[in-house]
Amino acid sequence: METVPYPIGENHPDPTLLFSIDRKHLKWMNGAAESWLRKPKSALIGQCISEFGRGFDELKTHINQLGNEDSTSYRGHDxxxxxxxxxxxxxxxxxxxxxxxxxxxxxxxxxxGFVHATGPDQSVSMLGRMLAHELKNPLAGIKGAAQLLEVELENPDDLELTGLISTEVDRIGRLADRMEKFGQADFDNYTHFNVHEVLQKTFLIFVNQGLEDIEFVELFDPSLPDVFGDSDGIMQVLINLLANAVDAIKSVETHGVIKVETRFRTGIHRLDQTGRKHALPVEVRIIDNGPGIPEALRDRVFQPFVTGKSNGQGLGLALISKIIADHGGLIEVSSEPGQTEFSILLPVEPQADKG
Structure with missing residues (x-):
């Protein structure tokens, strides 16, 4: 049996399969795939994916659409x-x-409403609980220090900053609570919210980071309906995307511009877990004039451990992709030298399986 030349595949929480270069037969699969399919590697090695069961022939069609270049990838849904x-x-x-x-x-x-649990998910859940525990300990101290500062301050601008610290500590605390349940789908926190209010809170974080050399441009559609989802999770997505844009611009000597645009889109749908279509009419676009994503990475940026940063871990965009997927939304990226654009499409109504 052939061994995959990268250990990440074995430990990936999602079912991962390796097919021959000619795309005709299975060569290897990880433990998550064995758990999901309820069959050992030995029973499936050598088979064509269309033999796995009903519906897998469509996946075979997508495999055959993949280009032959090393950097090529293909993402699909539903x-x-x-x-x-x-x-x-x-x-x-x-x-x-x-x-x-x-x-x-x-x-x-x-x-x-639950993601299908696989064997490695248990270790992922354990990691989430450990991280949440370690994260919560310093949060209480940070909030206490901010509250003590507020007693001594009188300047409204200073009080706004301490208020921002307290608000962000509370938001991170809520995220930590959810990390303790990592791997479980919990939609109790989903509600209708104004995406522009979330964007304004996100901007406030970056305005106070001394980024005078970077221009933030807002192009908002005020007529947009409220989004349905978890506002804390969407704010985390926006923070990560804006932070990436800032880092990209800082890496080159140019007048930095980050445009954030919202608009109403029609005709974009996804299937929920009952097989019903739901619309994704609210779009948020984040565009920067940094150097662009390296061509070899553009089609793989949402995969875990893929990064173009020398000190990056390759987990930020993977987390973003998961949060958007949990909302039943879509995220896409296009990039060329001098411009990178991320587009997020979000629902305005609960999906049949989430509310």
Missing amino acids: IIVNVRRIDFVCSFNIYNSAAGIVVQISPKEMGS
Whole structure:
């Protein structure tokens, strides 16, 4: 049995499969795939993916659409496959590697609000709980210090900053609470909210970072309906994307411009876990004039551990992708030298399986 030349595939929480270069047969799969398919590697090695069950022939079609260049990848959503007489709605990512064609699948059981649990998810959940515990300890001290400062301050601008510290500590605390439940789908915090209010709070964080050399341009559509989702999670997405844009601009000597645009889009839909379509009419676009994403990484930026930063971990965009997927939304990126654009599409109504 062939060993995949990168250990990340084995430990990835999503089912990951490796197919031959000619795309005809399975060479390897990780433990998450064995757990999901309920079959050992030995039973499936050598088979064509269309033999796995109903719906997998559509995934085979997408595999065959992948280009042959090493940097090529293909992302897709909302195919329905049947495993063990259970229908799953799947997003997927397909890309080339030295060993063959890699397929990573994110399955959600139809009619359930829970991501299908796989073996490695237990270790991921444990990591989430450990991180949340370590994160909460300093948060209480930071908030206490901010409250003590407020007693001594009189300047309204200074009080606004201490208020921002307290607000952000509370938001991070709520995220930490959710990290302790990592791997479980919890939609109790989903509600309608104004995305522009979230954007304004996000801008406030960056305005106080001394970024005078970077111009922030707001192009908002005031007629947009409220988004349905978790405002804390969406704010984290926006913070990460803006931070990436700032880092990109700082890496080159240019007048930095970051444009944030909102607009109403029609005709964009996704399937929820009941197989029903839901609209994604609210779009948020973040555009920067940095150097652009390296061509070799552009199609893989949402994969874990893929980064163009010398000190990066490659987890920020993977986290963003997960948060948007949990909302039933979409995120796409386009990039060329001198411009990178991220587009987020979000729902305005609860999905049938989430509310």
